[in-house]
Structure formats: C-alpha cells, structure tokens
Amino acid sequence: MAISLGPNQYGKAEVRLVTVEREGPVHHLKDLTVSTSLRGRLERTHLTGDNTDVVATDTQKNTVYAFAKEKRVGEIEDFALRLGRHFVGSFEQINGARVLISEHGWDRIDVGGRPHDHAFSRATGEQRTTAVTIQNDRAWVVSGLTDLVVLKSTGSEFHGFPRDRYTTLAETDDRILATAVTARWRYRSTELDWSGSFTEIRRILLETFATKHSLSLQQTLYAMGEAVLEARDEVAEVRLSLPNKHHFLVDLGPFGLTNDNEVFYAADRPYGLIEGTVLRDDEDPKDAELAWYTLPAF
Ligand SMILES: O=c1[nH]c(=O)c2[nH]c(=O)[nH]c2[nH]1
CATH class of the missing domain: 3.10.270.10 (Urate Oxidase;)
Structure with missing residues (x-):
C-alpha cells in the first residue's frame, strides 16, 4: 500500500499585535490577531523530521512584530499581502502563504464631549477580517466582517x-x-x-x-x-x-x-x-x- 503526504500548511496562529502610532499627543491604536501559514516543499520534515526547509513558526511570529515596527501596519489587507509576499519571496522552498488577520475595534473615550487623545474603550464584538492567499507570484484577498x-x-x-x-x-x-x-x-x-x-x-x-x-x-x-x-x-x-x-x-x-x-x-x-x-x-x-x-x- 502506497502512502503519501497530502496537502499541508503550517504556521503561527493568532499572534496578538497591538500598535500605537503617535501623532503628537494623539495616539492611534491598531489591535490585530494575525495568523500565518506557509506551504511548499515540506515533505522532508513530515517524512523524516529533517527541518532544513522549515521556517519556524516562532520566526513567523517574530516577522509579524518586526514588520509592524519597520513600516506602518496600515490596512490589514496591505499588511497581510506584505507578510505573505515576504515569506514566499524570501524562502525558495516556500511557494504559498496564507495570512489571516482580524481587527478588533477601539473607540476613543468621550471626555466632556471630546474624544480622548489616548484612552479607548473596546468597540462591540464586531471584527473586520482579511484572508490573503499567496501562490508563487499571484495573490488573492478575501475580506469581511x-x-x-x-x-x-x-x-x-x-x-x-x-x-x-x-x-x-x-x-x-x-x-x-x-x-x-x-x-x-x-x-x-x-x-x-x-x-x-x-x-x-x-x-x-x-x-x-x-x-x-x-x-x-x-x-x-x-x-x-x-x-x-x-x-x-x-x-x-x-x-x-x-x-x-x-x-x-x-x-x-x-x-x-x-x-x-x-x-x-x-x-x-x-x-x-x-x-x-x-x-x-x-x-x-x-x-x-x-x-x-x-x-x-x-
Ligand atoms: O427565515 C427563516 N428561514 C427558515 O428556514 C426558517 N426555519 C424556521 O423554523 N424559521 C425560519 N426562518
């Protein structure tokens, strides 16, 4: 009986990322949950435990945080596209990536009828979402709420x-x-x-x-x-x-x-x-x- 490895992907799920962007005294908050998954030539680790091709999920998590510092996070779709393209572009054995992001909303606290500069209250349970898929040099974006x-x-x-x-x-x-x-x-x-x-x-x-x-x-x-x-x-x-x-x-x-x-x-x-x-x-x-x-x- 022949047995082989079928479709697979791996990555870090639900990286919690909060950024504070300072515009003088006014702060802008972004609160994201980011999951990355990579696909590619990953038979060796599954079949023999040889990890030569495995971009560690810890590295994937660190990349999320480093990217948030190196350039403004911006829209979740653009951030997900940057991350996905980075993994596929940087590692020859990785030909596909999926990046999922949900954005949690924060409202400014109203103080005396004025929105506060740096104090926030969690918005409702509603979240904005995106799922970016990279396959070689192509990309697809599925967004939602x-x-x-x-x-x-x-x-x-x-x-x-x-x-x-x-x-x-x-x-x-x-x-x-x-x-x-x-x-x-x-x-x-x-x-x-x-x-x-x-x-x-x-x-x-x-x-x-x-x-x-x-x-x-x-x-x-x-x-x-x-x-x-x-x-x-x-x-x-x-x-x-x-x-x-x-x-x-x-x-x-x-x-x-x-x-x-x-x-x-x-x-x-x-x-x-x-x-x-x-x-x-x-x-x-x-x-x-x-x-x-x-x-x-x-
Ligand atoms: O809008 C509805 N669709 C249904 O299929 C359904 N079935 C049901 O019990 N109530 C409703 N309401």
Missing part, C-alpha cells in the same frame, strides 16, 4: 413552508428578524482603497438588511449579497453566514394577558443557520478555489 449584530422589529414574515406531523411552528406575517452577520467577500484585485471599500460594503449590508422586506432570512441573505455585487465592481463574490437569532412570542395567556407582538423571549440556542454564496456568473472558479482553500465555506 464577523459578529455584526442586527435586528429589525418588523418587516419580516415567514410562512408557506411545508407542514408534516412534526411541524409546530406558527406561520407569521410580522416577526422580529435578528442575526449576527459574518460576511466575507473576494476581491478581484490586490490594490484597492481597502478601508473605503470596507466602509461601503458594510453600509450596503446594513441598509439592505434594514430596508428589504423579508419573507425568509434566505431571501435577505441573497438580497444583501446581490446589493454588494451590484454596487461594488471590485467584489467577485460574497459569502454570508447568518444565524437566525429567534425571538419567540411569550404566551401570556396563563396570566389573562394578550401578546400583541410586544413581549418576546430571546432564545440563545438552538438557532437556525442560514449560509450562502452570491456570485458573479463570469468569474473563473479556479480563483475562488484557491482564494477560499481551507477557509470556512461560509
């Missing part, structure tokens, strides 16, 4: 689904719709105004969630992805993962009270999980395959 929690208190219905002997869910033409958006979008280019693009895509996702009258979370998911692709030429495809954060009407009957869509129980789990991809038809599927390889499907 996680945990953008949204709720609309009307403008959402759910009915017309099949009923069998296990179905108890009541049909509704007016329910709360709430979710924590994880969105990732694949860019068609590696040189962009990343921050401007992110801000616009986030705005479009929020606006569409708010304004699209929803007959299902699936319909809302498609509408959100479609709106991004219609407005943003730089985006090739959008993947969304939307947990349905159910808000159930509380039965107030036992207390002799009616519930006119006013009192809800916010369930923690289980939750519906609606996931999907919205695509342009004219894209090369090979690009998508390489850009998403080993990333969560949604």
